[in-house]
Amino acid sequence: MAGIYIHIPFCKQACSYCDFYFTTHLLNKQDFLDALIKEIESRKAYLEGQPIATLYFGGGTPSQLSTKELQTVIEAVRSHYSVIENAEITVESNPDDLTEEYLQQLFNIGVNRLSIGIQSFKNEDLELMNRAHNSEEAKTCVALARKSGFKNISIDLIYGLPNATLEDWKTNIDQALQLDTEHVSAYNLTIEKGTPLAHSVTKGRVTIPSDHEIVLQHNLLVELLAEGGLEHYETSNFAKKSFRSKHNSSYWKGTHYAGVGPSAHSFNGISRSWNISNTKKYVELIEQGKSHFETETLSLIDRINEFILTGLRTAEGIDLVHFESYFGKKALSNLLLESQESLSKGLLEKKQHRLIVSVRGKVLLDGITADLFFEE
Numbered sequence: 001m002a003g004i005y006i007h008i009p010f011c012k013q014a015c016s017y018c019d020f021y022f023t024t025h026l027l028n029k030q031d032f033l034d035a036l037i038k039e040i041e042s043r044k045a046y047l048e049g050q051p052i053a054t055l056y057f058g059g060g061t062p063s064q065l066s067t068k069e070l071q072t073v074i075e076a077v078r079s080h081y082s083v084i085e086n087a088e089i090t091v092e093s094n095p096d097d098l099t100e101e102y103l104q105q106l107f108n109i110g111v112n113r114l115s116i117g118i119q120s121f122k123n124e125d126l127e128l129m130n131r132a133h134n135s136e137e138a139k140t141c142v143a144l145a146r147k148s149g150f151k152n153i154s155i156d157l158i159y160g161l162p163n164a165t166l167e168d169w170k171t172n173i174d175q176a177l178q179l180d181t182e183h184v185s186a187y188n189l190t191i192e193k194g195t196p197l198a199h200s201v202t203k204g205r206v207t208i209p210s211d212h213e214i215v216l217q218h219n220l221l222v223e224l225l226a227e228g229g230l231e232h233y234e235t236s237n238f239a240k241k242s243f244r245s246k247h248n249s250s251y252w253k254g255t256h257y258a259g260v261g262p263s264a265h266s267f268n269g270i271s272r273s274w275n276i277s278n279t280k281k282y283v284e285l286i287e288q289g290k291s292h293f294e295t296e297t298l299s300l301i302d303r304i305n306e307f308i309l310t311g312l313r314t315a316e317g318i319d320l321v322h323f324e325s326y327f328g329k330k331a332l333s334n335l336l337l338e339s340q341e342s343l344s345k346g347l348l349e350k351k352q353h354r355l356i357v358s359v360r361g362k363v364l365l366d367g368i369t370a371d372l373f374f375e376e
Ligand code: SF4
Pocket: 010, 011, 012, 013, 014, 015, 018, 019, 020, 021, 022, 059, 060, 061, 094
């Protein structure tokens, strides 16, 4: 089984913290869609005929496309790939795009999982982030989606926001829990160089929480979502039973996927490739039949480190039996040797044939992972 990721680069406006690839120029939308459909067809051989279990529209803001445009893209995938029955089809969206009519049409074209970028329920936060939606839209979009038939909804939240107290964050989590969605993704805000938000921080116009405050916010998140019945199954992801994101889980399991659209990444177990991060050039190169992506073949060390990195992010940790069968006995004993220090500090736990990050280790994940990395 494999997956397809489709990057829709359009956004209504630029969020102050964002360093993903996106564009606010919607004029060349039709040219983009024509190029995207050509790429979907041309990428067919990459997945070697594997059935498609998940289709994921990410961005940018996929809900900037009309449902007719999304339907055309889904049909293009269906006509060139063998998409399994009940495949997970996710569309990322922003609350301000989700009218009742739009949601109903989205459901009718076969989208069965909705991911909504709520980020915060507080107007001051949303304004600071320059999000296009307001608090009211954040609070009502899930009910509208339910009315249209969606039974698998995920919302995104951000913690570590400037000027936000632990009490503010608790209010956001409580409001999220009231929406009773099947899935929550929560990210710690990173201040990316060159963004308007980074500029405001440098100028002292906003204050970001200290590392200690961020740890408290993270721990509160984990505790309250667990009480709300959501399993912490990956560093940034929480789900009710049977509602883990199949598409994102496949990244962490090493499943093959083709990424189409500007800046999209693809992976086939041996190599990784990434498309050009420029919509105009992407369209031109595809129109001219020229290469629009770069590829790197993964070395053995790259694949081992990838396995460690993705394994440690999940609730199941690193499967040591699989690790040995993929990379051999010597690599396994090296990994176990390097993990001793974190095990003795209680940051890692060995449960049967798995190496798992402990609750205490979760906030130190980056350091724990780096200590286990193999070197060339
Ligand atoms: S909507 Fe998402 S991709 Fe677009 S600018 Fe905001 S954070 Fe970035």
